[in-house]
Amino acid sequence: MTAIPAEPQIVDEPENPLVRAPLVEGGRSFADVTNLVAAPAEGTTPRGWYLMFGVAIALLANLGAMIGYLIFTGVGVWGNNVPVGWGWPIVNFVFWIGIGHAGTLISAVLFLFRQKWRTSINRASEAMTIFAVMAAGIFPAIHVGRIWVIYWVFPLPNQMAMWPNFKSPLLWDVFAVSTYFTISLLFWFVGLIPDLATFRDRAVKAGRTVAAKAYGIFSFGWHGSNRHWMHYEKAYLILAGLSTPLVFSVHSIVSFDFAVSLLPGWHTTIFPPYFVAGAIFSGFGMVLTLMIPARKWLGLHDLITLNHLDNIAKVLLLTGTMVGYAYAMEFFIAWYSGVQYEQFAFINRAFGPYAWAYWIMVSCNVISPQFFWFRQLRRNPTVLFVISIFVNIGMWFERFVITVTSLHRDFLPSSWAYFSPTLIDILTYAGSFGLFFTMFLLFARFLPIIAMSEVKGVMPEANPHHGHDHDEKH
Amino acid sequence: MTSNNKWGVVAEFDSAQSVYHAAEKLTAEGYTRTDAHTPFPVHGIDKMLNHRESPLGWLVVCGGATGIVVAQAMMYWMNAVDYPFWVSGKEPYAWPATIPITFELMVLLSGLTAVFGMFGLNKLPRLHHPIFKHSTLHRVTDDRFFLSVEATDPKFDSEKTLQFLQSIGGTNVEIIED
Numbered sequence: 234m235t236a237i238p239a240e241p242q243i244v245d246e247p248e249n250p251l252v253r254a255p256l257v258e259g260g261r262s263f264a265d266v267t268n269l270v271a272a273p274a275e276g277t278t279p280r281g282w283y284l285m286f287g288v289a290i291a292l293l294a295n296l297g298a299m300i301g302y303l304i305f306t307g308v309g310v311w312g313n314n315v316p317v318g319w320g321w322p323i324v325n326f327v328f329w330i331g332i333g334h335a336g337t338l339i340s341a342v343l344f345l346f347r348q349k350w351r352t353s354i355n356r357a358s359e360a361m362t363i364f365a366v367m368a369a370g371i372f373p374a375i376h377v378g379r380i381w382v383i384y385w386v387f388p389l390p391n392q393m394a395m396w397p398n399f400k401s402p403l404l405w406d407v408f409a410v411s412t413y414f415t416i417s418l419l420f421w422f423v424g425l426i427p428d429l430a431t432f433r434d435r436a437v438k439a440g441r442t443v444a445a446k447a448y449g450i451f452s453f454g455w456h457g458s459n460r461h462w463m464h465y466e467k468a469y470l471i472l473a474g475l476s477t478p479l480v481f482s483v484h485s486i487v488s489f490d491f492a493v494s495l496l497p498g499w500h501t502t503i504f505p506p507y508f509v510a511g512a513i514f515s516g517f518g519m520v521l522t523l524m525i526p527a528r529k530w531l532g533l534h535d536l537i538t539l540n541h542l543d544n545i546a547k548v549l550l551l552t553g554t555m556v557g558y559a560y561a562m563e564f565f566i567a568w569y570s571g572v573q574y575e576q577f578a579f580i581n582r583a584f585g586p587y588a589w590a591y592w593i594m595v596s597c598n599v600i601s602p603q604f605f606w607f608r609q610l611r612r613n614p615t616v617l618f619v620i621s622i623f624v625n626i627g628m629w630f631e632r633f634v635i636t637v638t639s640l641h642r643d644f645l646p647s648s649w650a651y652f653s654p655t656l657i658d659i660l661t662y663a664g665s666f667g668l669f670f671t672m673f674l675l676f677a678r679f680l681p682i683i684a685m686s687e688v689k690g691v692m693p694e695a696n697p698h699h700g701h702d703h704d705e706k707h
Numbered sequence: 708m709t710s711n712n713k714w715g716v717v718a719e720f721d722s723a724q725s726v727y728h729a730a731e732k733l734t735a736e737g738y739t740r741t742d743a744h745t746p747f748p749v750h751g752i753d754k755m756l757n758h759r760e761s762p763l764g765w766l767v768v769c770g771g772a773t774g775i776v777v778a779q780a781m782m783y784w785m786n787a788v789d790y791p792f793w794v795s796g797k798e799p800y801a802w803p804a805t806i807p808i809t810f811e812l813m814v815l816l817s818g819l820t821a822v823f824g825m826f827g828l829n830k831l832p833r834l835h836h837p838i839f840k841h842s843t844l845h846r847v848t849d850d851r852f853f854l855s856v857e858a859t860d861p862k863f864d865s866e867k868t869l870q871f872l873q874s875i876g877g878t879n880v881e882i883i884e885d
Contacts, residue, residue, distance in 0.1 A: 263746060263850035388785060396785035400797050405807040412815040419822045427747075431848035438845055453832035456839065457847040459743040459752055461829045466748055467761040468825035472818060479814045486807050689850075690747035697727035697749055 292667025329369035335516020336362025341476035498639030518624030553602030597627020718877025726852035770820025
């Protein structure tokens with residue numbers, strides 16, 4: 234980490250659309266890729282890392298304190314109350330689980346579509362998925378009130394001789410989120426094995442015995458055997474094939490938590506695709522928020538190129554516009570249904586007491602990605618970073634708007650109320666960022682943040698017919 | 708078997724192209740217990756070495772089917788037999804409501820089978836392997852490519868195999884003790 238390469242001079246001319254831009258820039262060799270990716274894990278820890286880690290771990294400690302206070306006192310410490318029984322905890326849950334979805338999309342869906350550019354961002358995005366699902370999982374768990382009987386959500390024999398209600402979407406959620414976490418973790422770990430072996434071999438060579446042992450144990454004795462690669466690639470393909478419907482199912486099931494109820498504003502059939510598009514949108518936003526600084530501070534410009542950022546911006550433009558379409562369609566269906574309660578719910582959403590939240594959501598999610606129609610803006614890391622922050626904010630507000638505006642006007646006007654979060658709500662949410670960033674900083678410091686073996690595999694030199702025949706297909 | 712205490716012979720190559728063509732020659736010479744060791748999967752080399760396709764997909768199908776059966780049996784027995792109850796206007800066993808969990812358990816068991824099946828077929832974790840004794844094999848996870856011929860190969864003869872691997876472009880050709 235001592236010598237951070239300067240930002241290279243990039244000739245940013247519109248490329249010939251008939252020739253694919255190289256995925257790795259700067260004329261790098263296989264060994265260069267290894268050296269670039271291994272540098273952050275092998276050098277001395279930079280002071281900036283300690284600074285960020287200090288902030289993150291302080292927020293994490295605050296999360297622990299808030300959860301402790303909640304468990305000892307009760308859910309009354311939050312702003313949740315009749316009629317708004319689902320406040321920030323559920324908003325935060327949906328926010329974090331949505332962020333996770335981009336990681337799976339990049340690692341699985343883009344893999345199935347043979348989008349080779351995914352290789353330089355998939356590792357960090359998968360890590361983001363796992364940490365985001367960890368942050369997400371906390372909220373419904375602590376929201377149950379009596380967390381010491383949380384095992385009632387699992388089909389385990391208990392003292393009441395009762396079983397869970399499998400007809401409830403909340404229980405589907407338990408299965409969806411735990412399956413999602415398990416599969417994401419396995420997918421990530423399988424991908425890490427060859428790269429951990431690289432770190433092992435480098436640590437052995439450099440005489441760093443503790444690191445060599447640690448990386449050695451987790452790389453399982455990998456030695457790149459082709460017989461191993463064949464099973465490995467098959468497993469990877471199968472995991473990608475399983476994760477693709479899984480990622481769509483998870484946010485669909487999260488949306489069922491709302492859509493299967495009978496509440497105006499929630500009870501709509503558009504929710505599953507709308508939630509999935511929003512999840513991908515928010516997740517790609519977080520990918521940019523994480524990767525733009527990482528790329529700069531870790532000197533990875535040649536691996537995470539402007540073309541990668543450009544592609545992510547296009548995904549944001551597409552999914553942001555899909556989300557905008559869903560917002561409009563909700564209004565149309567409310568009008569077209571002729572149901573007075575539906576119509577009130579949506580007019581109240583846009584022009585009622587939470588209009589400020591609604592318009593923050595629309596500005597961040599629908600308007601801000603429209604800047605990505607312009608190529609110059611898609612290839613400007615500063616603009617991308619700023620808009621990615623807007624996307625994160627906007628998607629949190631989307632979940633807030635959906636959850637709170639539908640609840641705060643009950644069927645009985647006598648129970649109408651205005652929801653306000655408490656300080657504990659705010660600190661708990663801030664604490665979840667502490668968990669996420671603590672994990673991500675540890676990952677960036679100790680693990681290969683770019684999938685080296687996959688990046689090498691998409692370089693032109695990796696093709697066994699490279700050099701004596703220019704036909705890509707062999 | 709012409710050797711005792713020998714695991715095999717390992718040769719180094721400097722590019723994906725050279726290891727690919729050397730693998731082709733190795734198989735043409737009649738060697739069968741061969742393997743390539745590469746930093747990333749070199750596509751097509753399995754055909755050069757006559758490696759069979761992975762049967763992992765069939766294991767995963769079994770895992771997925773188990774997931775479906777387990778999920779359905781669990782939900783039927785728990786909600787309709789052991790403690791039947793009517794809720795949200797649905798019968799004790801209402802099949803549409805069982806689909807999400809059935810799907811999730813199918814994916815979960817398929818995924819676990821894919822990962823642990825892969826480890827099982829690869830006989831991993833195995834932290835010590837004779838091939839690690841090769842002096843430059845640490846570069847297999849960086850930028851070098853290797854071919855190995857195991858001593859169990861009927862055609863194996865440590866000297867002749869070593870010379871053959873050198874003749875097809877291998878460097879640092881070493882006999883590895885078991």
